[in-house]
Amino acid sequence: MSIHFEKVDYIYSPNSVFEFQALEDVSLDINMGKITAIIGATGSGKTTLVQHLNGLLLPSKGFLTVNDFTIKADEKPKNIKELRKQVGLVFQFAEYQLFEETLIKDVSFGPKNFGVKEKEAEMIAARALVTVGIDPKDFVKSPLELSGGQKRRVAIAGILAMSPSILVLDEPTAGLDPQGAKSMMELFKMLNKEKGITILIVTHNMEHVLEYCDEVVVLEKGQVIMHTDKKQFFKNDKYMEKASIDPPIIIAFKKKCEEYGITFDSDILTIDNLVSEIVKKRGKR
Amino acid sequence: MNNITLGKYIPLNSFVHKLDPRTKIIAMMILLIAIFIPAGFVGYGIIGIFLLISLISSKLSFSFVWKSFKPSLFMLVFLLIINMFIIKTGDVWLTIGSFNLYSGAVIQTVYIVLRLLLMIVITTMLTATTKPLDLTMGLEDLLSPLAKLNVPTHDIAMMISLALRFIPTLLEEAQRILKAQASRGVDMESGSFKEKIQAILSLIVPLFVSSFQKADDLADAMEARGYVVGAKRVRYKKLKFTFFDFITLVSVSGLLVGLILLKVL
Numbered sequence: 001m002s003i004h005f006e007k008v009d010y011i012y013s014p015n016s017v018f019e020f021q022a023l024e025d026v027s028l029d030i031n032m033g034k035i036t037a038i039i040g041a042t043g044s045g046k047t048t049l050v051q052h053l054n055g056l057l058l059p060s061k062g063f064l065t066v067n068d069f070t071i072k073a074d075e076k077p078k079n080i081k082e083l084r085k086q087v088g089l090v091f092q093f094a095e096y097q098l099f100e101e102t103l104i105k106d107v108s109f110g111p112k113n114f115g116v117k118e119k120e121a122e123m124i125a126a127r128a129l130v131t132v133g134i135d136p137k138d139f140v141k142s143p144l145e146l147s148g149g150q151k152r153r154v155a156i157a158g159i160l161a162m163s164p165s166i167l168v169l170d171e172p173t174a175g176l177d178p179q180g181a182k183s184m185m186e187l188f189k190m191l192n193k194e195k196g197i198t199i200l201i202v203t204h205n206m207e208h209v210l211e212y213c214d215e216v217v218v219l220e221k222g223q224v225i226m227h228t229d230k231k232q233f234f235k236n237d238k239y240m241e242k243a244s245i246d247p248p249i250i251i252a253f254k255k256k257c258e259e260y261g262i263t264f265d266s267d268i269l270t271i272d273n274l275v276s277e278i279v280k281k282r283g284k285r
Numbered sequence: 286m287n288n289i290t291l292g293k294y295i296p297l298n299s300f301v302h303k304l305d306p307r308t309k310i311i312a313m314m315i316l317l318i319a320i321f322i323p324a325g326f327v328g329y330g331i332i333g334i335f336l337l338i339s340l341i342s343s344k345l346s347f348s349f350v351w352k353s354f355k356p357s358l359f360m361l362v363f364l365l366i367i368n369m370f371i372i373k374t375g376d377v378w379l380t381i382g383s384f385n386l387y388s389g390a391v392i393q394t395v396y397i398v399l400r401l402l403l404m405i406v407i408t409t410m411l412t413a414t415t416k417p418l419d420l421t422m423g424l425e426d427l428l429s430p431l432a433k434l435n436v437p438t439h440d441i442a443m444m445i446s447l448a449l450r451f452i453p454t455l456l457e458e459a460q461r462i463l464k465a466q467a468s469r470g471v472d473m474e475s476g477s478f479k480e481k482i483q484a485i486l487s488l489i490v491p492l493f494v495s496s497f498q499k500a501d502d503l504a505d506a507m508e509a510r511g512y513v514v515g516a517k518r519v520r521y522k523k524l525k526f527t528f529f530d531f532i533t534l535v536s537v538s539g540l541l542v543g544l545i546l547l548k549v550l
Contacts, residue, residue: 017295
């Protein structure tokens with residue numbers, strides 16, 4: 001079980017006026033069983049990168065291996081269906097892919113494509129819908145009757161129903177209210193902890209990275225400029241500035257304190273730790 | 286999907302790009318008429334050379350035009366086969382059993398191929414060198430005499446420009462949904478008939494839903510910016526008819542007259 005990129009290039013519309021190199025010499029090893037955040041400015045190649053993982057895009061140069069599959073230039077991997085079953089990819093604004101009359105039918109669409117019988121597929125779908133927090137009495141509703149956030153959850157259930165071992169999410173919280181976004185992230189954390197699913201999240205939200213992710217990959221102009229664990233990443237505000245990222249509020253607060261001569265240990269990344277540290281410091285005075 | 290060249294604008298800086306859209310639309314119409322003047326291979330040769338020169342001066346690549354032409358190849362082969370059986374004029378060139386291939390059939394097919402090729406070059410050149418908005422502005426301007434007859438020329442032009450505007454958006458959207466459904470195990474290529482229908486549905490339904498949504502949003506956005514249907518509008522950008530436009534129209538008209546003379550004499 002592994003995800004490994006080896007010198008991957010990707011070029012959109014080669015040999016035309018629209019030619020655009022989206023990835024350049026990307027070599028990357030994703031740690032399994034972790035939640036990895038993929039961050040970078042708009043147009044830095046995040047979406048292009050993750051679409052390689054289930055063979056939607058094939059590298060222009062180089063190759064990548066995902067579990068037992070090898071994805072290389074000009075050659076669709078054999079048994080691409082099995083690959084797509086193992087790597088669940090949730091698109092940006094995934095709610096637009098819903099098409100069936102009822103939620104349960106839509107969610108069971110995925111498993112049915114992979115040869116699961118109708119009855120069983122609906123059972124799997126029901127379980128997936130419950131996992132993402134949809135009320136069972138809504139199962140027979142049309143997707144059009146739901147709110148945007150709920151639709152997003154149904155779309156994610158549609159991917160979970162395929163029981164992937166790797167879950168890739170392209171900006172899953174974009175356009176959701178803070179509360180909805182938070183519970184969405186809690187859901188991913190739970191999936192990671194309880195089912196051991198490897199999760200990759202493309203995101204712009206540093207608070208989420210700080211709170212829920214284990215590792216961070218930074219992309220800039222199609223190149224991986226950093227791949228490290230969360231603690232290391234937040235120690236290094238140089239990279240945050242470079243990738244035009246606003247630091248999470250707790251990091252910004254600590255930085256401001258440092259300007260006034262109060263320093264904190266760089267391992268402090270939660271409010272609880274910070275508060276107890278402040279109390280400790282006050283006690284000393 | 287990325288290979289679809291239909292109606293795509295290619296941003297380049299060339300003589301043809303800078304022409305007034307009205308000039309280009311009129312020139313296109315004249316050239317389309319010219320193609321249907323039966324002046325034989327000589328006539329097509331003349332049009333061909335003319336188009337070749339314009340194509341070079343528009344800086345478009347030949348492969349781009351070829352890509353636009355490719356989808357119609359199938360139809361042409363089909364035509365050739367039908368012509369082979371239907372047209373029985375001219376000399377017999379080939380006999381296989383009781384089947385005779387006449388020279389008329391081959392020549393007729395070659396004519397059709399040439400006509401189609403020339404037409405595609407002309408229309409591709411128009412859409413590839415003219416921004417959709419300029420195109421509609423030109424169209425609206427050319428239609429403006431009809432406004433006196435109470436034809437809603439502005440509305441028509443607006444509809445055309447919106448339709449053109451949304452071709453790439455819809456293609457992009459379709460591609461995105463295709464990818465999303467492929468991630469759910471949809472296989473557009475193989476599978477039984479029933480599965481294929483299901484696969485197409487999984488593309489069409491979301492595409493429709495999002496199109497309607499986009500149309501709604503667009504209508505709101507237009508109204509928010511003060512667009513009123515049927516109201517009189519003024520333009521920020523004025524079309525300019527230059528000396529080069531004049532030259533272009535004269536040479537295109539000259540071509541048409543020349544071809545007619547060639548046919549008559």
